[in-house]
Each structure stands twice: as structure tokens, then as C-alpha cells.
Amino acid sequence: MTDIAIGIDIGGTNTVFSCIDANGKSWGNGTIPTQEQERFEDFLNDLCDSIDKTIEDSGEDLKLIGIGIGAPNGNFHTGTIENAANLRWKGLLEISRLVKERMNVPVKLTNDANAAALGERIFGGAKNMDDYMVITLGTGLGSGIVVNGDLLYGHDGFAGEVGHIIMRPEGRECGCGRRGCLETYVSATGVKRTAYKMLAKYLVDSSLRAIPFNELNAKMVADAANNGDLLAMExxxxxxxxxxxxxxxxASVTSPKAIFFFGGLAKAGELLFEPVREAMEKNLLFLYKNKISLLHSELGEDAAVLGAAALIWNDQA
Amino acid sequence: MTDIAIGIDIGGTNTVFSCIDANGKSWGNGTIPTQEQERFEDFLNDLCDSIDKTIEDSGEDLKLIGIGIGAPNGNFHTGTIENAANLRWKGLLEISRLVKERMNVPVKLTNDANAAALGERIFGGAKNMDDYMVITLGTGLGSGIVVNGDLLYGHDGFAGEVGHIIMRPEGRECGCGRRGCLETYVSATGVKRTAYKMLAKYLVDSSLRAIPFNELNAKMVADAANNGDLLAMExxxxxxxxxxxxxxxxASVTSPKAIFFFGGLAKAGELLFEPVREAMEKNLLFLYKNKISLLHSELGEDAAVLGAAALIWNDQA
Incomplete structure (x- = not known):
């Protein structure tokens, strides 16, 4: 018999889950669309049906020991999803309680970036680290912070919103209703906005000038930069x-040993990380200089479900 | 017999200590000048002599259970003071080892702001809080951060330098060698610099126009503001x-339940805290709005030694 934890990643479009053993190996997985059901309870029923079926169909002797869930605005303390902008169901969603009632195993919830941070500690590159952070670079910028060996949740369960540090007062409009947040600059969307700003500012030729705003994406900008497009490089x-x-x-707040990156934009590699490293070192207080490693996540494509499953495996460690 | 912990606060001018029992009551205290001895070891000998004498002279049956030290750049992990700008002794000072050898009790070291933060939890207003921070407003701006019930030290022992968050790239020169750090604006020194900036910028009459830079201090600016001086209020x-x-x-990083303030500049009271509260709430991500209390430290004048002693009492709790 093999003990497994289910890791669930609830995304705006699809919800993915995987049966993860103590070594991070997957014994089966599934995907269901996130937003088809009008009632949240119906969505959860379909999800749990799909999990039950995946375990049965595996043909293995799997013992489910718990379920970890990563979800936008997932609150570890309360087990509820609270007003997630990307989900159709509003208000407080008592996901932990409902899944526990149906599946009869411990259920733990956190947001996707926190799950990724814990996954890095249990299954990835942070195995011997007590103080580090994970930055997810996708449509937005998420962050999960580990200090003293534990996830930093804050008093309300919502710590670690580095993407919403205000970098430029009166700067770019952010989906959160404020202006100048880090993620309006540093994210796939931020790259696109910066490209348009640069196209307006400079006269240099660029392949990006042929692409309408609605069609441009960060990958196109990265490809252009890798082809020597000066504006894209800028x-x-x-x-x-x-x-x-x-x-x-x-770093002045948490003094991490390492910062791990994952997500679509992180694939830009040194194109992005060389200037990150240079600007970080230039701006660090002398106490912290040359101490912080910038690393790629070692979790790969399954980071989200591995991280969610790590919520369960972390308690077994 | 009464168990006591010694709390030591090493300042740039004087070093103060006090014999603190489990309830925060002082059973005797002393002060020695910090910078008279050329050798650090001689300074420590004098300090330990003075502590021994204070315990003897108390006439009470005091049992010393440990010594907590708050010092600039004090590193909890290593027990060393590292390159403190305000001390004459440079390099690594192995204060914890040296004091332990002499006094034969456990010795713990941290920086002054961390000590204050722990003191607030053991003896002050944060008794039931697991996530909060303390801001010390003196010549500079120090910070001590508690998360998940523990001090946030970071991987190297130097977390919590909120005073060195860069607020304005290319802003005011800071003693750390960089520019635009928070403490160049928010500290007694920062208030003085801002006063001079405003005197240059505006034409309004102000009592501060009669005071040379070298004589001006934050208290004068506060007094002028309380007397209705428009420029000082600004x-x-x-x-x-x-x-x-x-x-x-x-708050986007640590999501604290409360922020405590102490230090000379904090005495400015609502003159300072009303605009702090207004700007903080205006700039908070919606998740955090109306959740964070801004409070005065409840430790009073003895905050530094109480905090240092709390390093010992925290382990007994």
C-alpha cells in the first residue's frame, strides 16, 4: 500500500489535481474545468468524484492520507477562499470544510504561491533552507515566504503579497484598484505594458511595432529580445x-537565503535574471550583499499540485 | 529567592542594564559609559563588575538565570556584534561568548529593535499576539518583527531593517552609503532634514527659520507644530x-496585527500618527485595510532593558 496526498490547484480556467506520494511521485492526476458550475458545491462534487475515480482507476493500492489545496486567496487559517477575483463564486467559500465532509481526510488550504513555497521545501530546491521565498511570475506576481522554517501567513493568513508592494506612487493602474504595484511592472502583463510604453518612447525599429496590443504577449517580447531586438531587450x-x-x-524585511522563481515569465531566463541580480545587489543594504541566491524552482511543471500536496506531507515530516 | 535576568542595552554613548524578574519588575540597575575603553574586553569586564556589584548591593536574594543583550548589529545566530557603526570597536565582537565565560549563565544577543519587539510580547502590549512589529523612532528607524510567535531573524540573523527600505531611488543620502532609505525621512534626523527642505521650498513664516541646522532637533519641530507653526506641521x-x-x-510582506512605536520621535503623538494612519490605510491592499492597529509601546522608558531581559524570559515561557 502506498500513502498518497492529493494536491489540488484551483486555477481561473482549470482545476488540476494529482496523487502525490512522500517522494513527490505522481500516481495519477486529473483536470476539470473550474467555472462551469453555477454552484460552488456542484463544482466540488465533480472534483471529488473525479479524484475518487482517479484513485480507483489507478489499479494501485493507494491510501489517501490528506488533501492539500492551492487556490487564489485561499486562507490557511480559516480554510476559506475569500473574494477571489478570478473565480465566479463570490464571498466566503468554505472549501476545506466541504471537501473534508465529503472525503473524510484532513484538508489544508493556502494560496498558490504559498503552496509553491512549501513544495520547494518538501520536494524541490529548498530542502535544507529555513528562510527563503518563492516568486511566481505569471499573469501576476505571487509570493510565498518561509521564515524560521514555516510559511509566513501573518495574523490574517494573507501575508506574502509582494506583487502588491507599491513601487511607483501614481504609477500604473493595478487590478487591485490602486496604482504602481510591483506586478503591474513585473509579470507577463507588466512586460506587455512596458513594451508598449517603450514603443511610444523610443524611435528604434522593433518587430513589436507590427503587433496590436491585444495580441502581444510576454513570450513574443522574449523571443524578440533573444533575436536581438533592442527595444525588446530594453x-x-x-x-x-x-x-x-x-x-x-x-530582503530588508525578511533576509532570505534564496529566492526561487517559477511561472511562464521565469522562462525568459537570464534575459530577466541578469538585470534582476544587478539591480538587487546594487540596492541591497551592505549587510545583505552577495548573500542571496536567485534560483529557478526545481519543481517543474507540476509545481502547483506538488506544492498543494506538500501542505499534507509537511505535517508528516 | 527571586529569579532575575539581566537586560543589557548597549547604546552609542551609555550602556544600561537592569535586573528584571519574570513580571518585568526591576531589582536594580546601572549605567556605564560605552566608549571609554580602547579594548572591548576591558569594557566587558567593567560591565560585568558593575552587574555583579548591583546584584550584591541590592541586599536581596537574587538568582541570576541569564543575560540578554540588545546591541546595534547584534546577531542572534552568532552571538556577535558585527561592524556596528556607532561603536568604536570594529570587526566581529564575540560578546555572547565573552560574557558567558565570565558570568556562567546563558547569554542571548540581538539588536535593540528585536529586543524591544520581544519585550512587548513578554512584558508589554503584544502579550497575545503572534504577528506584529515594533518600530523604534530615534536617531534612526529600527524595526523588530514577530511572525508565527517568533522573532523574524532571516537566514543570517539580520532581518528586520525596515529603516533601510529604499523609498525614493536617488533620494536623500543615508549613513548606510545608499540613498532614499526610509530612515533618512522618518527619524529624528529625518524630521530635521525635512524641516530644512520645507524652509527652502516655502515662503511661509516659521519660528524654525531662526534656528541653525546644527542646533535644530525634532523636538523643536514638534513643539513648533504644536504651537501652530504651519511649516512645522507640514x-x-x-x-x-x-x-x-x-x-x-x-504589511504586504508580513501582514501584522499591530504595529507598536517607541522612541523619542514617537512622543510627537498624533502629530505624527494621524498622517501615518491616513497614508497607511490609503496605500494598503484591500485585503489588509482596517485590520492593523497602530499602538504606542507599553514598555515605557525601560523598553530597551526589558526587551533584552525578554530574550531570557521568553525561553522560560
Whole structure:
């Protein structure tokens, strides 16, 4: 018999789950669309049906020991999802209680970036670290922070919103209703916005000038930069500088040993990380200089479900 | 017999200590000048002599159970003071080892702001809080952060330098060698610098126009503001706004339940805290709005030694 924890990642479009053993190996997985059901309870029923079926169909002797869930605005303390902008169900969603009632195993919830941070400690590159952070670079910028060996939740369960540090008062409009948040500059969306700003500012030729705003994405900008497009290269220099400045400030608060990156934009690699490293070191207080490693997540494509499952495996350690 | 812990606060001018029991009551105290001896070891000998004498002279049956030390750049992990700008002794000072050898009790070291934060939990207003921070407003701006019930030390023991968050790239020169750090704006020195900036910028009459830079201090600015001096009032509005913006960003990292203030500048009271509160709430991510209390430290004048002694009493709890 093999003990497994289910890791569930609730995304805006799809919800993915996987049966993860103590070594991070997957024994089966599934996907269901997130937003088809009008009632949240119906969505959870479908999800749990799919999990039951996946375990049965595996043909293995799997023993379910718990379920970890990563979800936007997932609150570890209360087990509820609270007013997630990307989900159709509003208000407080008591996901932990409902899943526990149905599945009869411990259920733990946190947000996706916190799950990724814990996953890095249990299954990835942070196995011997007590103080580090994970930055997820996707449509937005998420962060999960580990200090003294534990996730930093804050008094209300919502600590670790580095993407909403205000970098430029009166800066770019953010989806949160404020202006100048880090993620309006440093994210796939931020890269696109910066590209348009640079196209307006400079006269240099660029392949990006042929692409309408609605069609441009960060990957196109990265591809252009890798092909030597000067304007696209400048976009990444600007993005990396902004992130490096922000990380230097966050280091003044938490003093991490390493910062791990994952998500679509992190695939830009040195195009992004060289200016990040340079700006971070330049802006760090002398106490922290040359001490902080910038690393790629070692979790790979399954980071979200591994991280969610780590919520359960962390308690077994 | 009464168990006591010695709390030592090493300042740039004087070193103060006090014999503190489990309830925070002092059973005797002393002061020696910090910088008279050329050798650090000689300073420590005098300090330990003075402690021994104070315990003897008390006439009470006191049992010393440990010594807590708050010092600039004091490193909890290593028990060393590292390159403190305000001390004459440079390099690594192995204070914990040396004091332990002499006194034969457990010795714990941290920086003054961390000590204050722990003191607030053991003896002050944070008794039931697991997530909060303490801001010390003196010549500079120090911070001690508690998360999940423990001090946030970071991987190297130097976390919690909120005073060195860069608020304005290319801003005011800071003693740390960089520019635009929070403490160049929000501290007694920052208030003085802001006063001079405002005197240059505005034409309004002000009693501060009669005072040379070298003689001006933050208390004079506060007194002028309380007397209705418009320019001095504007200085505090600016200072509070800057601090409020910074705290809103720090909240995005640690999500504290409360922020405690102490130090000379904190005595300015609502003159400072009204604009702090307003700017913090205005700049907070919606998740955190109306959740964070801004409070005065309940430790009073003995905050530093109480905090240092709390390093010992915290382990007994």
C-alpha cells in the first residue's frame, strides 16, 4: 500500500489535481474545468468524484492520507477562499470544510504561491533552507515566504503579497484598484505594458511595432529580445531592474537565503535574471550583499499540485 | 529567592542594564559609559563588575538565570556584534561568548529593535499576539518583527531593517552609503532634514527659520507644530505620509496585527500618527485595510532593558 496526498490547484480556467506520494511521485492526476458550475458545491462534487475515480482507476493500492489545496486567496487559517477575483463564486467559500465532509481526510488550504513555497521545501530546491521565498511570475506576481522554517501567513493568513508592494506612487493602474504595484511592472502583463510604453518612447525599429496590443504577449517580447531586438531587450532590462529593486527592499524585511522563481515569465531566463541580480545587489543594504541566491524552482511543471500536496506531507515530516 | 535576568542595552554613548524578574519588575540597575575603553574586553569586564556589584548591593536574594543583550548589529545566530557603526570597536565582537565565560549563565544577543519587539510580547502590549512589529523612532528607524510567535531573524540573523527600505531611488543620502532609505525621512534626523527642505521650498513664516541646522532637533519641530507653526506641521504631515506608505508595503510582506512605536520621535503623538494612519490605510491592499492597529509601546522608558531581559524570559515561557 502506498500513502498518497492529493494536491489540488484551483486555477481561473482549470482545476488540476494529482496523487502525490512522500517522494513527490505522481500516481495519477486529473483536470476539470473550474467555472462551469453555477454552484460552488456542484463544482466540488465533480472534483471529488473525479479524484475518487482517479484513485480507483489507478489499479494501485493507494491510501489517501490528506488533501492539500492551492487556490487564489485561499486562507490557511480559516480554510476559506475569500473574494477571489478570478473565480465566479463570490464571498466566503468554505472549501476545506466541504471537501473534508465529503472525503473524510484532513484538508489544508493556502494560496498558490504559498503552496509553491512549501513544495520547494518538501520536494524541490529548498530542502535544507529555513528562510527563503518563492516568486511566481505569471499573469501576476505571487509570493510565498518561509521564515524560521514555516510559511509566513501573518495574523490574517494573507501575508506574502509582494506583487502588491507599491513601487511607483501614481504609477500604473493595478487590478487591485490602486496604482504602481510591483506586478503591474513585473509579470507577463507588466512586460506587455512596458513594451508598449517603450514603443511610444523610443524611435528604434522593433518587430513589436507590427503587433496590436491585444495580441502581444510576454513570450513574443522574449523571443524578440533573444533575436536581438533592442527595444525588446530594453523591456526586460527595465522589468528586471524593477524586480531587483523590490527584492532588495523585501530582503530588508525578511533576509532570505534564496529566492526561487517559477511561472511562464521565469522562462525568459537570464534575459530577466541578469538585470534582476544587478539591480538587487546594487540596492541591497551592505549587510545583505552577495548573500542571496536567485534560483529557478526545481519543481517543474507540476509545481502547483506538488506544492498543494506538500501542505499534507509537511505535517508528516 | 527571586529569579532575575539581566537586560543589557548597549547604546552609542551609555550602556544600561537592569535586573528584571519574570513580571518585568526591576531589582536594580546601572549605567556605564560605552566608549571609554580602547579594548572591548576591558569594557566587558567593567560591565560585568558593575552587574555583579548591583546584584550584591541590592541586599536581596537574587538568582541570576541569564543575560540578554540588545546591541546595534547584534546577531542572534552568532552571538556577535558585527561592524556596528556607532561603536568604536570594529570587526566581529564575540560578546555572547565573552560574557558567558565570565558570568556562567546563558547569554542571548540581538539588536535593540528585536529586543524591544520581544519585550512587548513578554512584558508589554503584544502579550497575545503572534504577528506584529515594533518600530523604534530615534536617531534612526529600527524595526523588530514577530511572525508565527517568533522573532523574524532571516537566514543570517539580520532581518528586520525596515529603516533601510529604499523609498525614493536617488533620494536623500543615508549613513548606510545608499540613498532614499526610509530612515533618512522618518527619524529624528529625518524630521530635521525635512524641516530644512520645507524652509527652502516655502515662503511661509516659521519660528524654525531662526534656528541653525546644527542646533535644530525634532523636538523643536514638534513643539513648533504644536504651537501652530504651519511649516512645522507640514514637516510632520510629510514624515507621517512617508512612514504610512512604507508600512503599507511592509504589511504586504508580513501582514501584522499591530504595529507598536517607541522612541523619542514617537512622543510627537498624533502629530505624527494621524498622517501615518491616513497614508497607511490609503496605500494598503484591500485585503489588509482596517485590520492593523497602530499602538504606542507599553514598555515605557525601560523598553530597551526589558526587551533584552525578554530574550531570557521568553525561553522560560
Amino acid at each position: 523591456v526586460f532590462a527595465y522589468t528586471g531592474k524593477m524586480l531587483g529593486e523590490a527584492l532588495a527592499n523585501v | 514637516v510632520f504631515a510629510y514624515t507621517g505620509k512617508m512612514l504610512g506608505e512604507a508600512l503599507a508595503n511592509v
